[in-house]
Amino acid sequence: MEKLIVNLSSKDRTVHSKAELDKKAKVRLYWFLEPGPNNTPLKWVPAADRGGFGEAGVMKFSMNTDSNGVCEHDDFRLSACGLDTFKVSVGSKKDGSDKKTNKEYEVWRRVYLSVRYMDSKFVMPLDPLHTEYRKHGIWPKEIPPGGGSAKVKYQEVITKDTEPDAMMQPVTEHKLEGRVLLVDRIWLASKREFTVQSNGRHIQFDVSPFVSDPQPGWMLWDHPQPGTCTAGGVGIGSYDVTQYMTRTGDLELTVKVPNGTPAATALDEAKARGKLSWTFKVWFIEILNGFAYEKDGTIVIANRTRGQAPRPLAPRQGTVIHEVGHGLGMVPAKIQEYNEFNGNPIKSGLKKNPTHYQNGGGHCKTAAGGSNPDYIDGTCVMFHYGHNSRTLQFCGSCAPIVKRRNLNRSSMKWP
Structure with a gap:
């Protein structure tokens, strides 16, 4: 054959x-x-x-x-x-x-992959990707990145999803090349300012109610002091109390202004006249394993997430399989059925994909618990986050879709 x-x-x-x-x-x-x-x-x-x-x-x-x-x-x-x-x-x-x-x-x-990396220790074998995609009639081929070295400048944290743009060399295989970038960490960041009030100069509180439009998975920047804080009150000026602010939880801040400091004296005086005001300017982050953009053909993979240790190899390989899947149009929200004789679309045949859900992109909820859109622990490689039970494979719902996707160069969204 x-x-x-x-x-x-x-x-x-x-x-x-x-x-x-x-x-x-x-x-x-x-x-x-x-x-x-x-x-x-x-x-x-x-x-x-x-x-x-x-x-x-x-x-x-x-x-x-x-x-x-x-x-x-x-x-x-x-x-x-x-x-x-x-x-x-x-x-x-x-x-x-x-x-x-x-x-x-x-x-x-055919799908092409070019790999760039911030550090050679981030490079990993992509054998599971080749194995999985060949099951569905896709023959990946790794090629050198066009226009220069595969090594890019090291940056400890990617804080904006646009930052990788400057690290990507030109496309060699137009429309069919997924450009993989192996980075250290991806902490997409957003700075927010808000003010809270208290009766005393010690304050501990959950920050989420004071942040407008919070994003799923957001937390305070993973640092003892994720921003700045000033305190004031009736009849006094504003005091910088950042040194007394501590991140005591993913969504919790604590400020304890110690006795004997100028700020403590002023705040104790002011609280007799009314509530104290605390103004925070802090960074929130969403920690990602990776992300991809169809229109750019970029697939960004993190070596570490929150801790100091690198992510295990299999989950990182799974993230590449997952993000390439996005580049190929997975997971579609709707599925079209066609007339078996003439191939015309059936008007009543456009139906909701039963395993699709939207959480930072189209994902698959096969075997997941929880509820939409915050499902937990799905087993398909197209589930929205990596965990021990997520496989490196497309589930029984996604696999037939991957197999029949039209990957003609002319119809692909990659550049």
Whole structure:
């Protein structure tokens, strides 16, 4: 069986076919197509993505040989679905009773990966990625990054999702290249200012009610002093008490102004006239394992999250598989069903993907607990965060979608 990559150019799905008689004669030959038993069901495949003869994608057609007894054509087109197989046969009888196998084909799609890194110790083998994607008819290929060295400038923390843009060299394989960047930490940060009041100069409180529009997973910057604090009251000025502020929880701050300090004296005087005011300017962060943007083809993977130790190898590999999945359009919110005969979309066939949920992108909730959008501990590689039970594999719901995704270069969102 011949394995063919079909998505590099618009011509790749077209297969040249040739049959030759053992004598020079003009006769009519009949060509037959047999789809494999494990091909993607046609109800999930639009007309443009199906295999067959001619524009209509028929399973049988006829054509005359030339005067030399040769019949060749470019009328056979493979499907766009990974691992679909097709047997092409030819014979001289219309009923196919004398047909003989001409060729057998298997559909594959190519995706390229170029890897950049801040430190060589962040580099990891991507064998699990190759293994997983080949299950679905995608043949990844690692290539050198274009335009320069794979090593980029070290930066301890990525604090904005736009920061990796300056570290990415030009694309070599347009529309099909996922550009992987291995960084140390990803702490997406946002500075917020708020004021609270108290009756005394010791204050301990949960900061979340005082932050407008909090993001899921946000916490105070993981440092004893994640920002600044000033204190004041009626009849006194503003005192910088940052040195007395402590991060005592992911969403908790404590300020204890010690006795005998100028600030303590002023605040004790002011509290007799009314409440004290505390103004905080602090950083909040969302700690990520990685993130990806389809429009840029960027896949950013963190070596560490919160602690000092690197993340274990398997979860980091899983994050690459996950983020490449996003680059290929996973996980779609809706699934379209098509007419099995003509491949036209069925109006009533556009239905919600039962395992899709939205949490920082489209993700899969297979085997997850909790509730939307904050599901917990899903097992599909497309679940939104890594944990011990998340596999390196697409689940039974996502795998067929990956297999039938049209990855033609012309339709991909990567640059």
